[in-house]
Amino acid sequence: MKSAYDIILRPIITEQSMEHLDIKKYAFEVARDANKVEIRKAVETIFGVKVEKVTTLNMQGKLKRTGRYPEGRRAAWKKAVVKLTNDSKTIEFFEGMV
Numbered sequence: 001m002k003s004a005y006d007i008i009l010r011p012i013i014t015e016q017s018m019e020h021l022d023i024k025k026y027a028f029e030v031a032r033d034a035n036k037v038e039i040r041k042a043v044e045t046i047f048g049v050k051v052e053k054v055t056t057l058n059m060q061g062k063l064k065r066t067g068r069y070p071e072g073r074r075a076a077w078k079k080a081v082v083k084l085t086n087d088s089k090t091i092e093f094f095e096g097m098v
Helices: 015-019 036-047 092-097
Strands: 008-011 025-030 051-059 063-065 071-073 077-084
Touching (some): 036 051
Antiparallel strands (some): 008 025, 051 077
């Protein structure tokens, strides 16, 4: 069984994800094989909050060139957007970012 820290890999801190903090939506990079139920339980145990909804997206790796001929690919990854309930507290990690 995977621990909660194996499922939630890192928070995603972008302009778009920071705009959704006021409606209690947070974005995370998660393990590729994690499902919505596992993501919900992991966020609730790590941050001590109540999750209302989880949406997931499979982000495809992009082709990148590093010169004339060598062409590589960035790794594909999975993104989860977690919406908290209205009576839940906020995640303190994101509070100083805005």
